Amino acid sequence: MSHDYQGAKKIALKTIIILAVVTVVEVMIALTGKGYVIQGYHAPKLLMNSLMIGMSLYKAYLIVFEFMHMKYEAKGLRMSVLLPVCLLIWAVIAFLYEGNAWKHNRQVVLDRNKIELTQTPAKTN
């Protein structure tokens, strides 16, 4: 029991250090992407964003599996909590696609309004 306790203590300390380091790296990446760290250098947005999303997912994994002890629970419990979360993957894809479509539609309307404005005087003449 006491050996167990020492082991768990070590894992908790290791996890929090990894989480802190990953967070600092994330903030540095965000600032590099916006041109703060290297003066005037804007790193590629797609690369920086995917890095930050990947690191956040890794942080989420550490919190759930180590801090919330999911790693050591019965398989049935793990599956019954984690599998439903997979539904969100489709929700994210579908809704972001929808948002993009709204932007596109708005632009279409703006462009059409412009055409009608330039064409109206031509008709009356």
Place this chain on the structure above:
Amino acid sequence: MATDTVDQKHTDVSTENGSWEGGAYPFKVGYGKLMIWYFLLSDAFTFAGFLIAYGTLRFSTPTWPVPDFVYSLFPFMSGHHPLLFVSFMTFVLLFSSFTMIRAVQEGHRENRKGIVIWMFLTILGGLGFLGCQAWEWTTLIAREHMSVTTNPFGAHTEGGIYLGADGKQSEESFTAHTSYIIHHIDFNATHEEGAPEAGAEHEGHAYAAPGDYPDALVDERGYVHRKYIVADGENAGKIMYEKFGPKAFGALFFFITGFHGFHVFSGVLFLLTILVNVIGGVYVARHNGNEMVEKIGLYWHFVDLVWVFVFLLFYLL
């Protein structure tokens, strides 16, 4: 005789693995712990719904306030410190998660003194986080005049040059994607109070009343929309004025961080209640390794987990 055998068999099965006798834990955890997991699953869906709505609205607008411009103030310090304060907040919550897991571990070995110390530190962390959030909200509302429906943070879609007080081009220019904040003046304030706020970039002259000035459009509510001449793009040469940023920004920010903050606040209340019970020795009689501390621990880590994504979506991306 045939019935006897069936009865015999039935008894054998039930005594062998005791499935019908009760007392067996499915998934090898207690009822309360299993249910808190399912509660957290449902709560995860609630937060995911809000955050996905945020993503959808952000994708649907051509510009979005740049986080390192919006969140760049720090208490007692002047100038811009992009993301410094929110990173500090994140660390406060992260370390309270660490003190929480230490409390759970002390609970497993029934060390009451250890639980009390670590839980107390966790409560302090939670209160610290709430304090930081209070400062952040106060700054946004009172100093930068953001509200649920008004978003003074915008970003230029094209390059341009600001107009001076005489209505002619000034030396101040900007490129596309540059962030700006629409300042607010209080017409009723005396001169000292109406002085430009800290973090203000454009000090300009004071406008006594709403109206159309050579260098800015001052609206009824006192927001100063600076005028500029467009330098590139299809509108080049036109005189335009700075418009409010995407309207959804304020509502999403206050609603999502508010909902998260409310989780932290209720978490602190739960922690306090359980701390009092631990001190009173309520859980000693249960002989289950202080499972109640473990349950509030799960909730507290979940709040930290949500913050990972709030931090990512609002402050980093």
